[in-house]
Amino acid sequence: VENYLSSLTISTDYRDLEDCRLVLECVLEEIDIKKAVYKKITKVVSHEIIIASNTSAIPISELQQYVIHPERFIGMHWAEPAFNTRFMEIIQGDKTAAEVSEWVYKLAYYWGKEPTLLKKDMKGFITNRLMYAASREALSLIEGGVISVEDADKCFRYDFGSWITLMGIFRRMDFWGLEDYKVIFDTIFPALDNREDVPEIMQRMVEIHARGIQNCYGLYHYTAEEAREWDDAFAVFNKDIAHLAALYPSEVSDPH
Template sequence: MSLKERIGTVGLGLMGSSIATCILAAGHEVTSLVKDESEAEPARKRILGYLTELHDEGMLKESPETVAGRITITTNIAELVGHEVVIESITEDVEAKKAVYNALETVLSNTAIIGSNTSAIPVSVLQAGLWHPERLLGIHWAEPAHITRFMEVVCGKDSDLKYAQRIVQLAESWGKEPSLLRKDIRGFITNRIMYAMLREAFNLVENGYATVEDVDRSLRNDLGYWITLAGPFRFMDLTGIPAYLTVMKDLFPDLDNRPTTPEMMEQLVAAGAKGVSNAHGFYPYTPESAEAWEKAFIDFSYDIRKLAEKYAQK
């Protein structure tokens, strides 16, 4: 494989490692900046494991060891000199992210693109105070980043659209099906829609209309059957638009629109619940069942990607 341009990343936690894996698998060399040298070896093992998964699933033709050999992990930001794309994936903290961008601007060219893997912070907030805010973009990945086709490329108020279009083209070469947000809005596309759904889900459970299990079952067996193929607007096209207007007029006034967080959620988090990662969530878990669900999530992610590619949008 002829190598493509070298891409820079910042942060090699779970998500950062997954992002680096995606870019490596697409044929790039990668330079990854970390805070401490102790992070390097665990990240290498994690990335090699992800690449091995991709190889076993038939999504990587080269040997995982060969591909993993294309990453350079460093604590020296000067090693990012000459990179034209650098993607940051650190904690969701505005000041921490800004500190990274300020440092990057001292070593990158004025036209190098800086991407932030933020899921909620407005890009315009992250751009404030930069020497060249026009080249900062939100690049929102889904987990696991090396498997899913999702990506949102987000412009802030100062972003130059040409940089966003460049990332869209790159993302397509990485096997993504990116969406472009031309205007900045908190939460972007999927988070805004997902959290509106979550608010109504909690409303149904907390007011005794249905259990957690019943809500999950209904969505899995309705929404879960069509949304990978169609998305909401295509689905309305497929199933008849006028009926949706009728239901909207009747249902919209009755939907939950509270501005506060659900009490049920507050209580769970206060009790230490993190989900399958600590076997404490909305459902009861043993350590073994939590591990089984984590594996099922990865297996399903591969299967659903293959199904989505069979019905690829044109």
């Protein structure tokens, strides 16, 4: 982290962006705030500058209407912690120029990322749509009294977690057999939750101002010490998992 911090310049003067080739917006997920920031950016940068947003869910095509050159506007969704994770989503808006997408995609590799390129803009992009689909099903099972929060987490940690970093879901299907998966799909797909409202358990947590480790109360309860331990463990684990993933060479981990 120290190496990154030594190259960091902190400023409130937008004129410091004048010589940048790429400007990345990382403000709150509120349209009015983003609009104000884009207005200030476009006043000081040249027409050749690429402006990107780190939004997690707002469609890039919607944000493009707030910049002067929408063809040079793109989404760059980083995974936390950004300095250590390999994943990055690059999202094209309806008006994003192909050469801009290609340049940012190559830049992501230069940064040591494994980027994905979303060619069709949609709410939630790729990783959030996959993750929240699983979260919806897990919350549905918990709310229905089928499983506990603890047991749901065990499934993610000790089943998916034991193979997903190595092979992802589709190589896993190849690994175990597509015919078997097809049979399972026929059985399970009709039974999966497809609700559009937020599950009651989550609504209730928000209503009582549960904020997880931030205030030691959420889907789990924490002491102040336990909250700190989980925060520290997350930082250490991310280093460990990045190191573990890097142990497997490109001929194993990359598609052919």
